[in-house]
Amino acid sequence: MDQTEPARRPRLATIWLDGCSGCHMSLLDIDERLLELAGRADIVYGCLVDTKEFPSDVDITLVEGAVSSEEDLRKVLQVRERTRALVALGDCAVTSNVPGMRNPFGPKPLLERAYIENVTINPGIPTEGLPALLPESLPVHAWVPVDVFVTGCPPSADRIFEVVTGLLDGQLSEVGQVSRFG
Amino acid sequence: MSEVRTLVIDGHDVAANSDQTLLSVARENGIAIPTLCHLEGLTDIGACRLCMVEVEGSKKLLPACVTSVQEGMRVTTNSERLLEYRRRVIEMFFLERNHVCAVCVANNSCELQSAARALSLTHFELSPLHPEVEVDATHERFVLDQNRCILCGRCVRVCDEIEGAHVWDIRGRGANARLVSDMGTPWGESTTCTSCGKCVQVCPTGALFEKGRSVAEPKARRPYVPYLVGHHRRA
Numbered sequence: 001m002d003q004t005e006p007a008r009r010p011r012l013a014t015i016w017l018d019g020c021s022g023c024h025m026s027l028l029d030i031d032e033r034l035l036e037l038a039g040r041a042d043i044v045y046g047c048l049v050d051t052k053e054f055p056s057d058v059d060i061t062l063v064e065g066a067v068s069s070e071e072d073l074r075k076v077l078q079v080r081e082r083t084r085a086l087v088a089l090g091d092c093a094v095t096s097n098v099p100g101m102r103n104p105f106g107p108k109p110l111l112e113r114a115y116i117e118n119v120t121i122n123p124g125i126p127t128e129g130l131p132a133l134l135p136e137s138l139p140v141h142a143w144v145p146v147d148v149f150v151t152g153c154p155p156s157a158d159r160i161f162e163v164v165t166g167l168l169d170g171q172l173s174e175v176g177q178v179s180r181f182g
Numbered sequence: 183m184s185e186v187r188t189l190v191i192d193g194h195d196v197a198a199n200s201d202q203t204l205l206s207v208a209r210e211n212g213i214a215i216p217t218l219c220h221l222e223g224l225t226d227i228g229a230c231r232l233c234m235v236e237v238e239g240s241k242k243l244l245p246a247c248v249t250s251v252q253e254g255m256r257v258t259t260n261s262e263r264l265l266e267y268r269r270r271v272i273e274m275f276f277l278e279r280n281h282v283c284a285v286c287v288a289n290n291s292c293e294l295q296s297a298a299r300a301l302s303l304t305h306f307e308l309s310p311l312h313p314e315v316e317v318d319a320t321h322e323r324f325v326l327d328q329n330r331c332i333l334c335g336r337c338v339r340v341c342d343e344i345e346g347a348h349v350w351d352i353r354g355r356g357a358n359a360r361l362v363s364d365m366g367t368p369w370g371e372s373t374t375c376t377s378c379g380k381c382v383q384v385c386p387t388g389a390l391f392e393k394g395r396s397v398a399e400p401k402a403r404r405p406y407v408p409y410l411v412g413h414h415r416r417a
Binding site for chain 1: 276280282283284285286289290292295298299301302303304305306309310312313314315398
């Protein structure tokens, strides 16, 4: 990570943990401003980028979703290690929101409800190919430090654009003061 | 017999009647103090602690809604300390129960949500309790969702003081406190409830709502409680 490298384009990444992809949809809703964003930064990882491994040396990562499974946790720890400014994007990342609604009773009743009580064919909790759920679904900052919190379900496209461009302009402290849960 | 008192709020000299509270004098003078449990026309109980202010000579913060004016008082309604205090109060309301704005009937018409926005509360530092609490949908027309209740007691007071039915009470202490109808019988089996809906109207969150109301559906605001009581009290 050489920060003095001349004329290096900022590297932007997005990642989707336990969320509905609505925050990513809202990112796409910045419409033609996507071109402006693409002109200012390299989008190096995310749903729209065909890269399997989260790259190193990322400047800004937008994290959608709560941390609900062992896989989410592995990802978010890696993202934090490789990112300068980590943005908790949307209510799931900020409060655990809808994924957190299972917290009062825990993962076991949730899995039984979904895979046994409510099915008519082959009832049974899957054990292979799916990451184990953590005891609680928690916000991103319960596991790693977060630089900017962006509330909203989803945050508006304007708000997302404002935050990303604010961070690209180097105004980390200016962009985080707006609250709008829900 | 009320007498005139003079005091200073946020550097402004104001005059008040001796039977007024700090909150009412502040509001009369256009000084905003946030509240949740206060509702014009109902007895103030100082439950939510959002209206705390600094009064010179007192080490403790005082709730403006239940503090009477006194001659020569010097009051501060806005400071970094108060702002931080109010943020923590709102944070604790959010974390004591399960408030999920995105799927709440009160989304966009919720006073807790608005208070968080007004105080620029972007996230919570404390750990949520995530209690397993009940939803009582036994009433024909209304639902009580304990997940959203902040124990402000507006419903308790409006039912007792305006409707005269006294269906509601708060049972238990601290985090175990619960709103209960008829000493703990399901709402639908209440023999005192008149189904007037005043409690639903005054609920600041989505704890009491009409059946059939969907997420974020705008709530019809009928401010008849202050109309019924507040005006004649002032006159």
